[in-house]
Amino acid sequence: MYSFNFYMPTKVLFGPGKLNELHSETLPGKKALIVTTGGTSVKKYGYLARVEKELALAGVEHVLFDQIRPNPTNINVMDGAKAVKDNGCDFVLALGGGSVMDCSKCIALMANNPGDIWDYSLSANGGKKAAPNPAIPIICITTSAGTASEVDIASVITNDKTQEKTGIFFLSMFPTISVVDSDLMMSVPPKFTAYQGMDAFFHASETVVNKNVHPMAEMFALKTIEFVAKYLPRAVVDGSDKEARAYMALANTFAGYYMMCTSAHTMEHVMGSFHDNLVHGAGLIEIAHAYYGFFAERKAAEEPMKKMAKAMGIEHPQSGKDFIAALDQLITDVGCANLKMSEEGITREELKLYPAKVHEVLGGDITADPLPLSDADYLEIFENAYC
């Protein structure tokens, strides 16, 4: 039947304009380190000023730390942790997308723990230690609809020196409060709206086909798929479509409540490990038809795929192939039909190196696909995806 847990101690405030309510929550400290990127948009669009106003209304002081890189590093983390201590902050407030939220969680961890963040990494060169102390409290205010970092304990951090990219996870890294306010996502350009939105879609579709799926994860995932299919094309075509943005914000977080990723996420990380600049959502789109098609051909996930097709508006799906057709259409509708692995710098020759790497990089659960995949299967999927 089923067996699963649900644990989500983060209080999530959902809705357009919801940031305006932050000051009326019980905030988890008296002085915040606001962590954000060095980019200009949080300032230009007034998001930072709005956050500062909320803290002021709540009688909370703050210090700004606006130095997070797109792929945050151990140095970012340690600099942030030092800023917490130097300024006597007692909680961290992340304002940004996945990179900022991930880095903030690690800053909160290192603000209260000895040594370097890499002491707590499970990577080959990581110290693999358990953190002796909990992270200080974290508030996440997400400005993108894709990673769902606002409702999990995961951080992906890069080590500048060892070139490793690792996941760091501690239960105390659940945010205390997260704000999912689509008003802060209106300025995301169409291309990134599509990439981030499709990332959320694939978090959900990998969950539905995951052999370990359970009724609660499936419920969240199918609702995500329904929202993405309905609203992402609109949000891409017209970024000022408030309703579409609002439902995409919700889709993103819903997918995050359970993120049961399979080999597809791992395969994209393999591509990324060879090509630093590959955008995660784009890589996922590039392999999607080949990955899901592999199982549709073998009728290995007929029921899950029919459920997904139905969520995407196909009234009477007959087989998994109806999902593949709906997926292709969605990719077209969000303007991503022309994405090509070759244009990312990937060569057909190099694909032969990928299957071995699937067993090395961080990603989804490669034992949870609808059928077990051999290295030959991985190569076949990569080759089918290549153009």
Added chain:
Amino acid sequence: MYSFNFYMPTKVLFGPGKLNELHSETLPGKKALIVTTGGTSVKKYGYLARVEKELALAGVEHVLFDQIRPNPTNINVMDGAKAVKDNGCDFVLALGGGSVMDCSKCIALMANNPGDIWDYSLSANGGKKAAPNPAIPIICITTSAGTASEVDIASVITNDKTQEKTGIFFLSMFPTISVVDSDLMMSVPPKFTAYQGMDAFFHASETVVNKNVHPMAEMFALKTIEFVAKYLPRAVVDGSDKEARAYMALANTFAGYYMMCTSAHTMEHVMGSFHDNLVHGAGLIEIAHAYYGFFAERKAAEEPMKKMAKAMGIEHPQSGKDFIAALDQLITDVGCANLKMSEEGITREELKLYPAKVHEVLGGDITADPLPLSDADYLEIFENAYC
């Protein structure tokens, strides 16, 4: 669009047999007060022994307090709080249905707060105080599929002296861990299986028609309705149907994640306030056709009702009346078509007293129905329901 919060700090362990995993969780103390009823079933069916074994495996001591009445009272609460203190317990473990869980939450509150539980009641004779201290930690192990008390902060307690029945709510009354294990529900007799399951159904259906519903509440509620329609008739006909029991356990909790009740719950509490022995689920069933029919006649909730009809298996619902037909069929299928208000001791004459009482008793949000209801409307619904 939408605006809502999600906050559920309770870690919930779902699944048949899931109780067996309790010992591997981090339990919130070293000595538990196990709170349960004076009835025999938790002992006869071995549930208590299983809980005691889990605590022993976790190295946690316990003391048994098996004195909870079906409608728990302030005296039950204070006796339990005294047992916590006298025995040096540091958390409360509730094993039972709604009465046990509700009472346990208040015991946990009073184990750490001065005075009497009624000091913290908002009823006419209640002290209306804020509790100065948090409740001690609570674990809930539910043995019924209906109230969803395992995922909320609410307790309904009766005052023996003032004859008041009140809700007591403090954020610290969220359970730390809850176990939703349908193996503990296999022995519920058919009649109570139906009443409890239909209570879960109405928590969900009132949510879907609630004028304040939002996408997350609707998602949980429609999934509840789908599960109840599919599995409750099976669980009533054959209590040993493990799959049906497991999905009803899930339906119950899903409805509890958001419980946006309307006047229907309040109206049932009015009936209960005149007739102590009326079972809550039975009362809800008795007024259901008249309550939902009122709005279907007026086409006041066509879309929500069509969504519910669809969740109940009607492929192309045309109007709210399709939901009414599906509801009538479900009530028949769970063996409750013959329930009559007159057989509860309710007289047609006394119905005239009910509308005024709607404004006095605790229940759902009487401003959240699909249409505002006047006292004349309440009377019309009660009279239509009467037989």
